[in-house]
Amino acid sequence: MIEYEEFNKLDIRVALIKSCELIPKAKNLYKLSLDCGEERLRQIITGISQFYKEEELIGRKIVILMNLKPKIIMGELSEGMLLAADFKGEPFLLLIDERNGKDVPPGSKIK
Numbered sequence: 001m002i003e004y005e006e007f008n009k010l011d012i013r014v015a016l017i018k019s020c021e022l023i024p025k026a027k028n029l030y031k032l033s034l035d036c037g038e039e040r041l042r043q044i045i046t047g048i049s050q051f052y053k054e055e056e057l058i059g060r061k062i063v064i065l066m067n068l069k070p071k072i073i074m075g076e077l078s079e080g081m082l083l084a085a086d087f088k089g090e091p092f093l094l095l096i097d098e099r100n101g102k103d104v105p106p107g108s109k110i111k
Contacts, residue, residue, distance in 0.1 A: 042064075064080045
């Protein structure tokens with residue numbers, strides 16, 4: 001168990017996938033460009049290409065962890081982590097519910 005203050009340190013937000021491209025020489029890595037409500041796009045490297053096609057991802061709103069320490073993966077900078085449920089080793093992206101015509105903007109905090 002953790003205290004709420006520990007959980008509150010996580011910066012979890014809504015992100016809009018603006019572009020997705022396969023990383024050459026990588027087995028299953030995509031480079032995603034994300035609108036996170038900041039002035040610039042954020043880049044995340046993720047190993048989901050065997051489960052999702054590029055065209056399925058572009059335009060989707062997902063949930064990401066923003067304040068994960070940046071890391072170089074296959075020569076590319078990854079500035080966060082997308083969040084997904086794991087069911088039998090397969091990722092299922094956490095998507096944003098848009099109901100009654102209400103649109104949750106990129107950068108919205110998850111609490």
